[in-house]
Amino acid sequence: MHTAPISTALEHPAKFTFIPKAEFHPGWNKITGVTLEDGQLSIDPHQYFIRFEDPSWTYVPWSIVQGHWSEIRETPDTALEQAAVQFIAANRRTTSDPVVVMRNAEAVYSYLYDHERLAMYDDLEDVTAADLRVLRECSILCALNRAALNGRITVIGPAWYFAQCARTVFSLDRTSEIRVDELFHGGFYNGARLDEQVRAHVALGGKLVHGCQGSGNGAGGCVVQYGTDVRAMQTELMALRDPVIRAFQA
Numbered sequence: 001m002h003t004a005p006i007s008t009a010l011e012h013p014a015k016f017t018f019i020p021k022a023e024f025h026p027g028w029n030k031i032t033g034v035t036l037e038d039g040q041l042s043i044d045p046h047q048y049f050i051r052f053e054d055p056s057w058t059y060v061p062w063s064i065v066q067g068h069w070s071e072i073r074e075t076p077d078t079a080l081e082q083a084a085v086q087f088i089a090a091n092r093r094t095t096s097d098p099v100v101v102m103r104n105a106e107a108v109y110s111y112l113y114d115h116e117r118l119a120m121y122d123d124l125e126d127v128t129a130a131d132l133r134v135l136r137e138c139s140i141l142c143a144l145n146r147a148a149l150n151g152r153i154t155v156i157g158p159a160w161y162f163a164q165c166a167r168t169v170f171s172l173d174r175t176s177e178i179r180v181d182e183l184f185h186g187g188f189y190n191g192a193r194l195d196e197q198v199r200a201h202v203a204l205g206g207k208l209v210h211g212c213q214g215s216g217n218g219a220g221g222c223v224v225q226y227g228t229d230v231r232a233m234q235t236e237l238m239a240l241r242d243p244v245i246r247a248f249q250a
Helices: 026-030 062-067 080-091 098-112 129-142 162-170 174-185 191-204 230-249
Strands: 016-018 034-037 040-043 057-059 093-095 153-156 207-210 221-224
Touching (some): 016 098, 026 034, 026 162, 057 098, 057 191, 062 098, 062 191, 098 191, 129 162, 129 174, 153 230, 162 174, 191 207, 221 230
Antiparallel strands (some): 016 040, 034 040, 207 221
């Protein structure tokens, strides 16, 4: 799968390597710019990213979020999202190292997609460990995507297009692709799990926003700062979509 860069304003051009605690699927080698060898996932920004402008990320270390989990909550005077904004403002850090982002994201999504923890939810009884692996690994790569407050997408790689990326990496058939896309788009973050995901995404410096506002259509998503012009982001994402999808189909 080859994606020609749409913008090459690379400020962090060196290849970087992430060593996950749980080894990634070998199918990541199918994605241009990604190399998985001996349990190490290496990414060449020149080849992997479609756009790589202003590569810096806001985050809160997962250990801090965990240690103050009960403080990020709704009260009679404060909405959950307001509590999240306040917690980020008080504890945020900034990094230009994508490996720091990926390590923090691994902790976030290992929690959100933990098979044993999710056994308590009857509506997820058909979700398999394989489904959770797809969601976890793709989400860790998605954590590198970034949008500015005005909605301009500044960092985007193939993993943003969640369903197509999952199909390529994990060799999913069309039915399985649609299924995991629907899980990512809404089925997983509905009801009782909504509060959990709002809290957890504090560690990635914002809120999870999907690339579309209807049913899942492969548009994936991105964790953006609160206050981001989401409509502008979604409009730009749709403009970038066709050349990327064609690359997946090549």
